[in-house]
Amino acid sequence: TQLLEQSPQFLSIQEGENLTVYCNSSSVFSSLQWYRQEPGEGPVLLVTVVTGGEVKKLKRLTFQFGDARKDSSLHITAAQPGDTGLYLCAGALSSNTGKLIFGQGTTLQVKP
Amino acid sequence: EPEVTQTPSHQVTQMGQEVILRCVPISNHLYFYWYRQILGQKVEFLVSFYNNEISEKSEIFDDQFSVERPDGSNFTLKIRSTKLEDSAMYFCASRTDRVGYTFGSGTRLTVV
Numbered sequence: 001t002q003l004l005e006q007s008p009q010f011l012s013i014q015e016g017e018n019l020t021v022y023c024n025s026s027s028v029f030s031s032l033q034w035y036r037q038e039p040g041e042g043p044v045l046l047v048t049v050v051t052g053g054e055v056k057k058l059k060r061l062t063f064q065f066g067d068a069r070k071d072s073s074l075h076i077t078a079a080q081p082g083d084t085g086l087y088l089c090a091g092a093l094s095s096n097t098g099k100l101i102f103g104q105g106t107t108l109q110v111k112p
Numbered sequence: 113e114p115e116v117t118q119t120p121s122h123q124v125t126q127m128g129q130e131v132i133l134r135c136v137p138i139s140n141h142l143y144f145y146w147y148r149q150i151l152g153q154k155v156e157f158l159v160s161f162y163n164n165e166i167s168e169k170s171e172i173f174d175d176q177f178s179v180e181r182p183d184g185s186n187f188t189l190k191i192r193s194t195k196l197e198d199s200a201m202y203f204c205a206s207r208t209d210r211v212g213y214t215f216g217s218g219t220r221l222t223v224v
Contacts, residue, residue: 035215040117040217040218040220041216041217041218042203042205042215042216042217043155043203043215044215045212045213045214045215048212088156089153098119098143098145098160098167098207098213099157099160099168099170100147100155100157100213101157101181102154102155102156103154104153104154105154
């Protein structure tokens, strides 16, 4: 069962462009996290959102949690080659469990 | 910055052999996890561990798998009789609150 659907799966853009990655589900999550994963490494936490409608900013990255807590987005402004990597969303269905459900990831390539 | 340390980074084993994957979580963390990622697939939850016992496990985590925290610092995942389909990256993670995961760099397990 695909609980978290990320789109697009692949994205190749030029330096300076903006982009948005989406994470959608039919399930309600108690929290949702975004990670970045480099080849051969573990996921590195970027942000956690817990409140419906919440917006968090991390430099040029803006994360939003949907009002119904079923979806989230990651927006990158003026992408740089250093943003190249795999971005993963992961959600916790319950605040009592730490178990995370991961999306399949979005591979971003930013060309100079 | 505190890290979750995993050893070995790469393990090659023959089918049917037992392997032990080792993890040293962050010292003040209370919740411990194993996830795996088969090449090209999503990160999948295996098991969570809290207060010296398994708190949740997935369907993947069958009788071939076991976890231990033998000495208060190490957290191990044992696979008793490896199968070809156990080949994957295995990630250990720990956290101290509901939302703050830290993942290790992973162990690449190759079963031949």
